[in-house]
Amino acid sequence: MTEVMAPMDGKILHVKAKVGERVQEDQTVAVMEAMKMEIQIVAPVAGTVVEIRVEPGQAVDPDTIVAVIQ
């Protein structure tokens, strides 16, 4: 189990990955906005997305778990 964390403080714009989807390492799981920039939140490892824990508009910080990959 690997937790995908938000890289910084900001707001979720879209969630790209779906539960059950296979993702590659560095594939975008969600996009957030921070410091007026769109930031890709990427999978740190390849695997299957088992959980998505955020939704668009949600505020996140570096302790926020965005998704869980197995």
Next chain:
Amino acid sequence: MLSRDEIDKRLRELEEKVIRGDLRAIAKQHGEGKLTARERVEKLLDPGSFVEEFMLAETQVTDFGMAEKRQPTDGVVTGHGTIDGRPVYVYAQDRTVLAGAVGSTHAQKISYIIDTARKVGVPLVGLLDSVGARIQEGLDVTRGNGMIFRSNTVASGVIPQISAIMGPCIGVASYSPALTDFILMVKGTSQMFITGPAVIKEVLGEEVTMEELGGWKVHAEQSGCSDLTAENDEACLLEIRRLLSYLPQNAQEAPPRIQSRDDPNRSLDDLESLVPDDMRKPYNVLEVIRRIVDDGEFVELKPRWARNMVIGFGRLDGQTVGCVANQPMFLAGSIDVDAADKASRFIRFCDAFNIPIITLVDVPGFYPGKRQEQMGIIRHGAKMLYAYAEATVPQITVYLRKGYGGAKQAMCTREMGADQVFVWPGVELAVMGGGGAVNVLYKREIESAPDPEAVRKQRMAEYTERFSGPFEALQKQFAHAVIRPAETRRRLIQALRILAGKREKPAPRKHGIMPV
């Protein structure tokens, strides 16, 4: 008395035995996927150029059975040779002799090599692979390590010093690489830590492997200690040669200039499309750098740590330059404590070794928040200001897109010491981002308006328009000129030519007190 023939014979036998080595220990070393110290030195240096020194030196300590165990070299191969025809001093710890443990003679040999490299003005390369201190030697080892640290420190900024971790580097011995300019690590076979698994188990009750504690990943991604990672020994040695090709022999010399076949006037036609107009869209600044430099060749240092800041060496028309750039792909390109550390140390290296600094700016600000303040963004950010302001090498700053707030100074404005400042046409330079500025400038108007949000939006649009584009920067002599993205390479090379004669002496003082 021995006859001359007998002496010759004995010497030859001794030397042959040392070179041949302990076959079982060598097989063990190979079995771990590693080369021996002697093989490493041969591969690092130009063929046949190695001259060994103090081969027959042995430890003088006899306690705890050392009298019987001692061996020639004392576990470290030292000497000089050439890389691309240029002399270097090198030491390689030898795991096949006394496990490469650091004894007093071993340490003296290393310390001597560093001191000599400094005196004669040639780079130092250390290849580290050792089980750690030879405890049989007691305080003699402590003294030996101290000598090495002092030698490294005295040589700092005089000659380039490179440390390659090619096996364990344990305990206080890790501070020698830390005092040098660049650290390379080999994947899977190198570890570096101050307190080992046994001590951690005893003190903290935690089980941890050497790799978890100080493997390449830890230092490349978390601690920021490692500059470059290599897949294996051969790749590591080649990487050292490549790194040295950018560097001068010492601080009195200019870096080597190579004959570049890349057109200095080469137009960078796709640069404009690479950097999106939409300020919210990130892009990979490494791609921008690779297009600008000769033949797309760029040695990125610390590529997996503080990724919001890119540092490394490239060439422009054959001349070495150091690049510092914000990376919008990570943390929006903002400056946090690690990014500031990463950049400032690199800037100081470039300045010490006469390497012009190119700064590419697209920065939204310092990374805000309680965590960064607590971690000391004031203290760390100050290093960048200090490093740039202190530097006397040619410094050129290019604004690719945005520069907000005080982070501009941290990326080398004219006042901070930039000799030439260029802006791309699409820049947005402001004291602060639109939102914050409007809330201050039009506070009363917004608050008293029947529809505050509408007023805020309108004022924000006006503010953004006012500061979009290069106009204010040009009117106020913030930048020397606006340049088209496509002509960035040509204009940088032109600027480097006019700045080549820059000679500035720092004010006389013992040394400044750099914030650390």
